[in-house]
Amino acid sequence: MFSGEDKKTRIFQVALELFAEKGFANTSVDEIVDRAGVAKGTIYYHFKGKDDLFLMLMKSGVDFLNEAIREAAVGESDPIRRLDTIIATQVRLFIDHPDFYKVLMSEIWWLEARQHEDLQKIRKSYLSILEEAIQAGQTAGALRPDIDVEMAAPALFGLISHVTLQVVLDSPKPQFSRAHRAVTDVFLGGILKPRA
Template identity: 35%
Template sequence: MRKSKTSLIFQAAIDVFSEKGFDKATMDDIAARANVAKGTIYYHFKSKEELFLFLVEEGMELLREGVESKLIDDMTPREKIELILREQIAFFGQYRDFCVILLRESWGAEDRQLEFRKMLRSYMSVIEKIVQEGIADGSFHDVTAENASSALFGMGAIASLHILLGKGEYNEEGLFADLKQLALGGLLK
C-alpha cells in the first residue's frame, strides 16, 4: 500500500529533526528524505516551524489518546498512575526519534515553547485529574495536582530521554519499576 505524502513528510521530518536538530534541519533535507518535491512540503506546511509544531501536536495527541483509551473508570487512582507511567515509557520506547525531538527541541524559540506547553498541558490535564481523584479519595497526599502531573510526565520523559540519547538498552520493565517506586513510594525507605 502506498503511503500518503503527508505520512512520508511526517516520518521524514521526524528522522531529519531527530538526526540534525531543528536549527540545522532544512526543508530540502526533509523533502529529500521523503522523496517529494520541496513544494509538496510547502503545500502542506507554510514553514519548518509549522511542520515541527504539527509533529509535536500529532505525537502528543497519539500519547494522550493511547493513555486515555486504556484508562478504565473502575481503576483506582494508583492503578491509573501506574498505567500512565507504563504507557509513557512504552510510547517513548516505540517512538524514540519523536521522544528525542520532543524533549530536545521543544524548548527552543519562545513561540515554539508556548505552543508546546499548550499541547503538553492537554496531556498533563489527564494526569492532573487522576491526581485530584486520588487526593479526593484519600489515597494520595494533598499536593498541588498541577505540580504532580508535570513531575510525573517529566520524570518519565527525562528518564526515557536519558537512556535513548545515551544509546543504552531501553529496558521498559526496569524503568517502569524504578519510576513506579519513585512516583508512588518515594525515594526514602
C-alpha cells in the same frame, strides 16, 4: 509510484527522523526532501512551511499520546492502578518513539517564545490529565494528602522523560520494564526506606 497521502506521510516520517537526529533548526528542508525522495515544492504543497510541518508533527504526536493515555486509563476505577497505567503507557510511548519525544522535550522550552500557542495549550491539557489522575487519587485517600498536586504533574513528566532518555541512551534495546519500575518506584514510593 506513490499516492498523494503516501508522499505526505513520507515527509512526515522523514521530517521526524531528521528533527530527532539533528534538531529542528539544524535540519534543512533540503535534507528532508532529499531523504524523502520528493521535490522541494512538495513540502510546500502539503504544508504551509517548515514551521507548519513541525507543528503538525508535534500536534499529531501529542494528540496520539493524549488519546492513548485516555484510552488506557478509561477502564481503571482504582486511582493508583489508573496512575500506574498512565505511567506505563507514557513510558511505553517514550521508548517506542524516542525520536518524537526527543524533539518534543527539546522544543518544549521555546513554546512560549514562538507562535506555538496551540502546542502550549496541548502541553497544559496533557499536564492536566496527569493532574486530574493525581488529584483523584488524593481525593480517594490513596495518596498522601500533603502532596502539592500542581507540582506533582510536571514532576512526573520530568521524571518519566529523563528516566526514559537514560534508558534509551544506555542500550540499543531499551528495556521498558526497567524504566517503568524506576519511575513507579521513585514516584509512588519515594526512595526513602520506609520506617518500620
